[in-house]
Amino acid sequence: MKKKKTTRKFGRQGLDTLGKPERVAALRLLVFLAFCACFLSSPSIPETASADLDSRSAPPEKQEIVSVEITPRLSAKLRPLSLDRLFEWEGRIFILASQKDLRSLDRNGIPYFIESFKFPALAGGASILQGGLNGDYHSYVELEADLQALERAYPQIARLYTIGLTLENRKIYALKISDNVGLDEAEAEILFLGCHHAREWISVEVPFLLARHLLENYAGDPAVRRLVDRSELWLVPLVNPDGLEYTTHFYRYWRKNRRLNADGSFGVDLNRNYDYAWGFDDQGSSPEPASEIYRGTAPFSEPEAQAVRDLFEGRHFRALISYHSYAQVILYPWGYTTALTDQEPLHRTLAAEMSALMEAVNGRVYAFGPSAVSSYLTNGDTTDWVFGMSGIPAFTIELPPIDQLGGGFFNAEKDIAPIFKENLPAALFLIDWAISDHSASPLRSARELRPTGAQRPTSVRSAERH
Amino acid sequence: MVALIMLKTGVFPRFLFALAIMIALPVSSPAQLVIGQYEDEAPLRTWNTFGLATAASTGRGDTMLAQADDCSAALSNPALLAGLPRLTFSLNGSYSGSSMFRYSIINTGVLFSERNQGVGVWALDFGGISVRFRGWTVAVSAALSELYDRPQAYVKTIYGGVTYSSLQFDQSGFLRTINLAIARNLGCRFQAGLGVNFVGGELHRTIQDEYFQDGFSISQRVNQSFSGFYLNGGLRARVSERFDLALAFRTAFNKKSSGKSEFRYQASSAGTDIIIDDASDDAYHQPWAAGIGARYSLSARFRLFGDLTYFHWSGYKVDYFGEDERRDFQDTFKAAAGVEYVLGLGLFGHQASIPLRFGLAYDRQPMRSPRSAYAIFTIGTGIHIGKLAFDIGGQFGRESGSGRRLETARICVSLSAGL
Helix, strand or coil: CEECHHHHHCCHHHHCCCCHHHHHHHHHHHHHHHHHHHHHCCCCCCCCCCCCHHHCCCCCCCCEEEEEECCHHHHHHHCCCCCEEEEEECCEEEEEECHHHHHHHHHCCCCCEECHHHCHHHCCCCCCCCCCCCCCCCCHHHHHHHHHHHHHHCCCCEEEEEEEECCCCCEEEEEEECCCCCCCCCCEEEEEEECCCCCCCHHHHHHHHHHHHHHHCCCCCHHHHHHHHCEEEEEECCCCHHHHHHHHHCCCCCCCCCCECCCCCECCCHHHCCCCCCCCCCCCCECCCCCCCECCCCCCCCHHHHHHHHHHHCCCEEEEEEEEECCCEEEECCCCCCCCCCCHHHHHHHHHHHHHHHHHHHCCCCEEEEHHHHCCCCCCCHHHHHHHHHCCCEEEEEECCCCHHHCCCCCCHHHHHHHHHHHHHHHHHHHHHHHHHHHHCCCCCHHHHCCCCCCCCHHHHHHHHC | CCCCCEEEECCCCCCCCECCCCCCCCCCCCCCCCCHHHCCCCCCCCCCCCCCCCHHHHHCCCCCCCCCCCCCHHHHCHHHHHHCCCEEEEEEEEEEEEEECCECCECCCCEECCCCEEEEEEEEEEEEEEEEECCEEEEEEEEEEEECCCCCEEEEEEECCEEEEEEEEEEEEEEEEEEEEEEEEECCCEEEEEEEEEEEEEEEEEEEEEECCCCEEEEEEEEEEEEEEEEEEEEEEECCCCEEEEEEEECCEEEEEEEEEEEEEEEHHHCEEEEEEEEEEEEEEECCEEEEEEEEECCCCEEEEEEEEEECHHHCEEEECCEEECCCECCEEEEEEEEEEEEEEEECCEEEEEEEEEEEEEEECCECCCCCEEEEEEEEEEEEECCEEEEEEEEEEEEECCCCCCEEEEEEEEEEEEC
């Protein structure tokens, strides 16, 4: 059982205005309530991939924490109501309210504010497990629980799939978000990937929080609802679970998966294992198993990359974002060569718009450009393969910090939310763009989208295979 | 109560790591991380700890369930206390060493070593006293029952004579058991005893990465303190004038852990200091164990001993910082046999005896894969003058199954006095 970390579950800014004894008391109360609420609202875990929508149990009734101003008039109105009063704070009384309670408040003309957003542990899909060795970052088990909780909380628009198993038999999860989530509709499909590289913990959080944002705001935000209704979003927040676990239990700066290579070294760089320009040269990837950028023995030799491949090839995606860290830059193909793609203007336009949207949130500037030009040579990476195979816009977003001395692969826990928030509008923008693109040409297949200037360098691949 | 002290030494090779690519290691296991013998919480030498072997029992192949040599019987079979002199003091000091190949960041992807690495620990690991009063024997003892030390690693990366980075790994820890036991003769054929055991200990692990030229460092620290409680007990039956049979058990228990962890990134030149920390109350659900022991006297001087101990490792569970850790363990056993021949002699006008001991043991480790077991060879001797006993015992174990031929060693010296 964990302890002490619970302060992270609550809005620090507000609680800091309380005196210390009050704050401690309030925190204890809130911890208790949040945990109780989570446990009380947990139905049984459904099968992930094969369950039928109709067979699922009804979603639990959503509870809200609301606050009501403490005035003589409102107190008198509240008194006869049987409500679950939590505590008083800054002239307001906080109440744990069911939907029935909310209707009761409405009927009695009692104005209230919904405060649930200040108590993430109460929100649907929120983790009761976070904490642990890696603090507020997700471990594999925590992410698994959170994704299952999201599916349980929003069964009509979220469905969890297992798209593959890792070398250490962990599941690779993909969460599909769409209206009529059980149906395969002719809508724009967008793929978000996280954590190809084990040490890039923040890259798990951004796609996960994106999923949570979409689900939690579907009912109340028309813009989100429109995007979800008109698209099929697939989110794979953790491509490399084995590696992530190794970083938390053994070595924080581990990068690759956990393949035991023939020479006794461990790991293949999953973002060098895709089958486009795989092994194009030894600069963009390495044939040495001990190298941090070891590309593996063959394209798609790794089950994690295979899982992404199988998901991708089974759908008709219109756009992709693969989250990494660090550098604060938006990259797009090519990575294996400094030559530009024939879709350079489109990529640049989309990246520029995303960068502007990101900067508008926190003022943090994300540079952008072709991967090989703006960053360094990479071959066999996700975005080259996705673009090379299908011609769709494919972006690698290197999350903050901007440099090694700013933290490198470390991000403070308090930076998770700001980094997500600045990435949110960019993700929403790309979803919106994909919907528009799909509407403009709904019948285009991935094959037809393949760029004319992006012929697969098969001679290189053949040479490597030998 | 005597204080228990430890001194970690470098008798086995240490600091011998190289950031090098291993060449053509045999790869037969599935491509997944199986630490095997040396998970972080694995005791040094063996998972199968049941009581504590002092010098005499160490010399007899770790047989201790049917023969009381000193107060350490309280930890293995408290019934045997009833057979000790009316007042008995016992002390034991030991050296415990083990070689290991795969543990923590060593040979799991970060640091590579072609050879097994070793660590050794000197410790005053047992002290106890027993008193018999009106037919009851009461004993109080303390033992250093498990050690968690690992071979340290310190690696520097040097380019052109300039140290670019360093990586350090260190782990140490122990589990101490305080035992209160009571025993009694039941008629002339039986002895029974029961003990309560309070365990406490700690484990510290540090990984420190320094990038001198780039100006930043990364560290990971885990500190755990342990506590727990369990019962142990046993019976000994005199089947005949020559043959004794004994049964002993230890209950399952939760080794509770209060842990703190910290990941830290520091770049002082940029003013960056990021800490991700946590505190957690967890538990290691230790398995119950039970054993049967026998002693057969061929003559007044020549005796045979045998122990068979079963460990319910399939019930082992680890809750580590709020998460269940996977350990693919199965029930296992340890079998031990020993002989003792006693030479008599006169020494400075006193009648003295010199026991000569020899033993063998087979110690199957609980991991399903890789299968791993130690074959252990032991010898021992001592000198007993009246009720004063000085013993020395040693054992050497060689592992098979992992392909790494791991080794263990233990040398004990004990002193016991009875009145």
